[in-house]
Structures are given as structure tokens and as C-alpha cells.
Amino acid sequence: MNKARAFRPLRVFWLFLVVFFSAPAWAFQTKIVSIPSAAMHRAFDATVVLPADYGRGNGTTRYPVVYVLHGSGGNYADWTSNTQIGKLADRYHVILVMPDGGHESWYIDSPFDQASRYETYIGTEVVSWIDTHFRTIATRQTRAITGLSMGGFGALRIALDRQDTFGAAGSISGAVDPRNSEDEPGIDRVFGNPAHHADFWTRNAIVEDASNFEHAHIALTIDCGVSDFFVQSNRTLHEKLIALGVPHDYAERPGGHTWTYWSNSIRYQVLFFATAFHQNGWHGPAHLA
Template identity: 35%
Template sequence: MKLRYFLFVILLGYGNLFAAQVDTITVFSEKMQKDIKTVIVSPSNASKAKFPTLYLLHGHGGNHASYLKQVNDLERLVDRYQFLVVCPDGGFDSWYWDTESDSKFQYETFVSKELVDHINANYPVYDAPHYRAISGFSMGGHGALYLAIRHQDIFGVVGSTAGGVDIRPFPDNWGMAKRLGKIAENHDKWEKHTVINLLHLIDSKSLKIFIDCGRNDFFYDVNNKLHEKLTYLNIAHHYHLMPGQHNWEYASKSLNYQFAFFEEAFRGVENHE
């Protein structure tokens, strides 16, 4: 019994030894004039001198620690796939836009410019869009697609988990009117800030896209319409449906598929270099 217990302790210690490293840092935003908390998850058993980067955006009401708290497999996925994962605090209801009426909500600039510059300067990552992915859950799924489409010189791979990819059917929900104004009075602004209206900007040769949603999710219909419009426009993308509702159980399952997709995208670049 003592020998068995000893072996169990050794194996437990071995497993912990190769758990990904987790740090919480603060990044100062010049545009917003405030510090933003950000979780960094780094591979512990690093097999590369430099890593691809994956930015993960939380949903409405979340914060920088949401993925770390809710996704039990996050550290294992980081160690397995050898990505540097960056989880910024995107505010309670920012939708990752630059809000014209509020200087403290400039999250498009923060994520796509200030945070990327900070990570490039302080971590061993590739500074190239085809090695930089962005994804998110719910509000974060919308944010990931919104930022990737508008900044294809920064992000070359994008994912969305149950994203709010068309905001117009939900004008009174999740603080969006606080950022854009009431839809009846700001119709054009709502049209310009929703992902499904930005597809004409996509260069499908440079941006690799993964979209998934649960079949029982309240965002299922808008994701289906996004898929149909991408298909109609002949924009290459991977669309994945699974059983599930709008919760972290589904989002955790989704990450396994997305990490595999991101690895394939990064490996495709390596094979052509």
C-alpha cells in the first residue's frame, strides 16, 4: 500500500510539473487611460522557441478570468497544442467596440492594437497574422469575428463559439444600446457594428474562419444565417453544429474543436514556409 501511494504521489507531481503556466498581468491602455487585467496561459513543456498566439474573448458579464475558471481543460489544451493563450478583460458589456460616447470603452483599439503590441514585445510569439488567432464565446464570439474581419493585417485565424453574430434581433439585450444608442434612432450605427454585415470585407485567402453553435442556443438562428451568407458569398469557412445550449459546458467542448482547427491553420503556414 505504501508503494502504491508513493507511485500515486509521483504521478500526481509529474502531472502538475507539466501543467501550463498561468499569470495575471495588467496592460495599460493609452487610449482608455486605465489598466486592463489579462490572463496569460503559457505552455510549460515548451517545444518551440516561439509560439502562435490565441486571444480568447469572454462573453457578456464575464472578465479576464472567465475562461480560466470555466474551462477545466484550458491548461491541458495549451500544453498539448503549444499556443500562448491571452484572455483580456473586455469589460462587462463592451462588445469589443470602440464606443464613440465613452472614452473608457475603446476595446477594439485595446485588443487589436495595444494588447497585441504588448504581447509581441514581452512574450516569445510570432509577430505575423497567420500565427495569430482570435476567438471567443457569446459576446466574445461576436468580438472575435468583428475584430478579425476589420483587422486582417493583425489576425489571420478566427473562431466564434455561439457568437452574437447578428446583433439586430436583440436591440434591448446585453447593454448594446448603451454602446450604440437605441436602434430606432441609430439604425446605421447598428448596421455597421454587426458581424453579418461585414462579410464583404473578408479576404478568404488570408482569414481562416471557424464558427460553431449549439443546436439549442438562442444564437442558433443568427449563426445559421451567417453560415448561409458566407456560403452564398463563396467565403471559405468551417461551420460546426453540436447539441448544446448557451453555457460554459458547450463552450468548453467547443474549444477542443477550435484548438484542433487553429493548429491545422498554423501547421499549414509552416508547411509552406
């Protein structure tokens, strides 16, 4: 009998044990939850990612929360389907929440469509539900919101309108001037006819509302790809914030309006938020000190 062959199963068994016990015992948890809206009389799905250590210990540790909004035509599953965003929950020990904002809601409470109350839903109802059902640190200092494209606009709009709720905000390839998106199918349903309601379009454009960041004390990060069709409006917003003396991070990187760009950008934004949380007194990962 070949001794080497006889002992091979034993060596395989020990190799299995070494690999099993050296691999991480925990990983981030992804949950799909249904969050009701009293404002819109229905419920919407949302993706929640919990860091690996959420389930460890005695279950009393609380975590900061980063809300991440999808773009036009998207839904609550976009970020987890197209990126590895879940790993960021583990890396920075934060809860990530990706709510559903409708296909073309622009995350506003529309005066033209009484059934579209997405700013109230995301900015108030979702936040309250998450704080009730998960172990969050329910303060503005440990709560951030960001998003891509339409979601970038929505994140900044919601943060400006709810400064007591969000202490940090970001925009990735943000449509910070919706007047550049008049041809977007369905946008006039929530913003109204641009010819008849130009004042509403202008009043809600982030580039025209930059001065409200001056006293908001929001940790702010904005980025856009150099080949993105929204890059000029993002530059305009950046220049206005500089002129106003508003502290903010601004970056342009190679890339366009694509998931390749967004999946890279979100890594920088969540790091920015985790650092802001730490500066506000959250005792998270030591390497953020």
C-alpha cells in the same frame, strides 16, 4: 517482528519515487498580468496561459498565440474558471491570452462612449504588449482570435477590421447580429439608441458584413449550439459565406448558451487554429501535419 510490516515504509518510498518520476515534470503556467491601455487611460487584467515547454531548454522557442474573449458580463478569468482551457496550451503548444473586455463593451470603439475603446485595446494594445513580454511568433499567420457570445461578435469584428493582425478567427455561440440583442442591458451605451442609430447597428452586424470575409484570407471557424437563441443568426451568416464562396468551418452541436457547450467547443476551435498555423509554416506538433 512482522517482516512484511517492517518493509512496508520502504515499499511506500519506492512507490513514491516511481509515481514522482513517471508524472509529468512540467505543466502549463497560468499568469495574471496587467495590460495598460493608452486609449482608455487605465490598465486591465488578463489571463495568459503558457504551454509546459515554454520554460524548457534555452528559452528561445517562440509560440503562436490564440486570443480568447469572454462574453457579456464576464471578465478575464471566465475561461480558466469554467473550463480546462489551459490543457489546450500544452496539447497544441500555443500561448492562450484571455483579456478583459468589459461587461458590455461589445469589443468596439464606441462613437457614443468615448471611454469605451475596446477594439483598439484588444486588437492593438493587448497584442503589442503580449508580443513584447512573451516569446510569440508575431505574425498574422500565427495569431488567432475567438470568443463566446459577445466575445464571438468581438472576435469576428476585430479580425475583419484588423486583417493585418489576425490570420485566423472564430466565434462560439456568437452574437453575430447585435440587432437581436437590443434588450441587453447596457448595449445601447456603446451602439447608441437602436431607433436613432439603426445604421450603426446594421453596419457593425457581422451578418451584414459577411462580404468583407471574401478577400480577407482569414482561416474562419464558427459554431453554435442547436438550442442556442443565436443559432438562427449564425445559420444566416453561414449561408451568406457559402453564397460568397468564403472557405470556413461551420458546426452545430447539441447544446445551448452554456459553459457545458463552450468548454467542449473551444477544444475544436484551438485544434482548428493550430492546424491553420501549421499549414502556414509553423513547425508545431507533428500530429497536425
